[in-house]
Amino acid sequence: MPFYKLSYFNGRALGEVSRQLFHLSGTPFxxxxxxxxEWDDLKGTTPFGQLPVLYVDGKPLPQSFAIARYLAKExxxxxxxxxxEAWADALADQFKDYLNEMKPFMMLVYxxxxxxKDQMKKDIALPAINKLFTILEKAAKDNGSNGHFVGDSLTWVDLLISDHIGILEAIVSxxxxxxxxxxxxxRKTSTHPKVKKWIDKRPATTF
Ligand SMILES: N[C@@H](CCC(=O)N[C@@H](CS)C(=O)NCC(=O)O)C(=O)O
Structure with a gap:
């Protein structure tokens, strides 16, 4: 098994799905x-000047979704x-479009x-949230209302959306x-025993 290091800031945001994939699979990292x-010195050593970066036996892989997809495949x-796989990717890409729409609001909140803030919530956040979750609700229905967005078992996109809902609940009601x-x-994702075990002990962060 390779030696994995996931390098990110002390937050969930773009790093948490990959952390959860390690815990779910029982893979040490x-x-x-x-x-x-520390970031001032590290930035120049990363492939794209940003985090997260996954190091696999010391070889770096940037971009949060590339990392999550890679680990999910592994x-x-x-x-x-x-x-x-392509449907999981499509939903994740849709989520990324939503994140771009939400960025001005989230930056302000943090x-x-x-x-x-109230105006931005009305003009940007609530419409973006409604658009994303309408799409996701339909995807869940089209997938058979079986507790997963894709197929009949947990995928990284279930983790991605579930964790984001936790972040969202802290900033909109x-x-x-x-x-x-x-x-x-x-509910199903966050109560999966291995996911829950990690959620219960992970460092508490705002986002
Ligand atoms: N598209 C990239 C975005 C990465 C990104 O925005 N990282 C931020 C933290 S969430 C960062 O490294 N900020 C520090 C900087 O840009 O110097 C991804 O999904 O990994």
């Missing part, structure tokens, strides 16, 4: 949490067929940037109240 002070959480199938996927 180093969970490196870089401080702002550990059996990417989908059981090429078509399922203290970076200027603007009227009841974001998935009108999406029962998404709620069920979130």
């Amino acid at each position: 180093e969970d490196e949490r870089v401080t702002a002070k 550990f059996g959480y990417a989908g059981k067929t090429a078509f399922e 203290g970076f940037g200027d603007g009227d 009841n974001p998935i109240d009108s999406f029962p199938l998404v709620q069920e996927i979130r």
